[in-house]
Amino acid sequence: MSLANEHPRSVSLREVAQRAGVSGQTVSRVANNVPNVAEPTRRKVLAAMSELGYRPNVAARALRRGSFGSIGVVVFTLGTLGNIRTISGIVAEAARRDYAVELIQVQPATENDATEGQVSSALSRLGQDAVDGIIVIIESHLISKSALEFPDGIPSIIVEAGARPDRPSINGDQTAGARLAVQHLLDLGHPTVWHVAGPAESNSARERTETWRDTLVAAGRPVPEPFQGDWSAEAGYRAGLRLAEIPEASAVFVSNDQMALGLLRALHERGIRVPEDVSVVGFDDMDEAAHFWPPLTTVHQFFEDAGSLAVSLIIDEIQGRDLEPGERKVGIELVTRQSSGPYRGPHPLPTPIPQEDS
CATH class of the missing domain: 3.40.50.2300 (Response regulator)
Structure with a gap:
């Protein structure tokens, strides 16, 4: 059983100094993280503090430090x-x-x-x-x-x-990030860009959706009805199944990478190739985005x-x-990977979903 448990009273600097075999001034320097203490001495003092259950006086330290x-x-x-x-x-x-x-x-x-x-x-x-x-x-x-x-x-x-x-x-900068994503897809020749939005109550999601819409309008492109998501891969998957049924949907801006992951899976299951048939851009640049298949073009947030x-x-x-x-x-930046490519026309109709035997 430690001395701290045996003696729950407050432990003084003098007791720590005696246990460590150093001066009270040295203990004070260690307690206040003053750098000019030799590392072996610092370790000895910290060990004594631990053994005795010493806790620095926060209020006193605040008075000294301001x-x-x-x-x-x-x-x-x-x-x-x-x-x-x-x-x-x-x-x-x-x-x-x-x-x-x-x-x-x-x-x-x-x-x-x-x-x-x-x-x-x-x-x-x-x-x-x-x-x-x-x-x-x-x-x-x-x-x-x-x-x-x-x-x-x-x-x-x-x-x-x-x-x-x-x-x-x-x-x-949500606005700048969404504009970069949409403009990237338009610059690749896509007639317009579809959108999987984040939760309606989210300020960040609203900014991204509004910027997607404004960028298309400024470019004179049609504005498709967005798909409403909730940041989850499952929401992206559901949107992907529906987008697979729309041959004109050749480019998709997804409001976060997690939903983009679900969307990629849905397109793959329906036989829609990325980026040959559909280009996909996400948002956030999560660590795994570079390891999606294909690696995800996305907006990196710092x-x-x-x-x-x-x-x-x-x-x-x-x-x-x-x-x-x-x-x-x-600031933000667009990270271009293999999930976005040039427009090649409407994508083919999806592979029929196999029916289970009754």
Whole structure:
């Protein structure tokens, strides 16, 4: 049994110093991450801290440093590619700037169950914890339902939200990305571009769909009725089965890579070749996109850059710099792979679906 369990009282720096055989000043330097401590000595002090159950006095450290050295992050879900990559960028940049990250996930049973109580409760908790700033990763349609109440006096910024008039926010340039995707297919000679949209309530999905439509109208091309999806591969699969029945559908812009994966499978099952018969472009550039068959042409979002920028901006605010409210756009780029090719005319009718013997 460790000494920490035997003696739950607060352990002092002097006790750690005695256990490690070093001075109290050396222990203080290790506790405050001061770099000028020899690595063997640092390891010895850390071992003594662990054995004794020593915990640094956060409040005292904050007084010395002028801040807690911690950033709170509220995220709606950890189940999406964008959120995971954004958090990765936040953690990496925070570590580089010598800040810790406290993460709180708000995940109702369904997206529509997001209430002001759940998100505001997370923000209130962070307001009571030892954090210097707060980053919220949540879409604008959830913010409108959640009526976020940010703690007074703590800098805060929103990622993946869309612009808000009262505070800074960060988002990928959805409009530029969708325009690149659609224009790429038009430049390949396709008469028009069909579309598998994301959820109607999603701000990012709406921006991509509106840009798809505007780009076609500006080019004088017909605008087909979009297929409504929900970000899932299953939704893409269902759309792909229907598109296989439309010979004129030679090019498809899919609102995310996951749905594009399902669509590719459906076209393959129906004997429709990609890109010879139908060209497909996705959005996000998930890690697996380069390994789809065929490898997927898609719009790469720099989610990690959004996370890094959020940390830089929040630290600017922590250090007393005033930031203008409004949205900051993070750049995107089109990654061209083998799923898109030149127009070759209407695609053939699909292979009939085999009927099971009765």
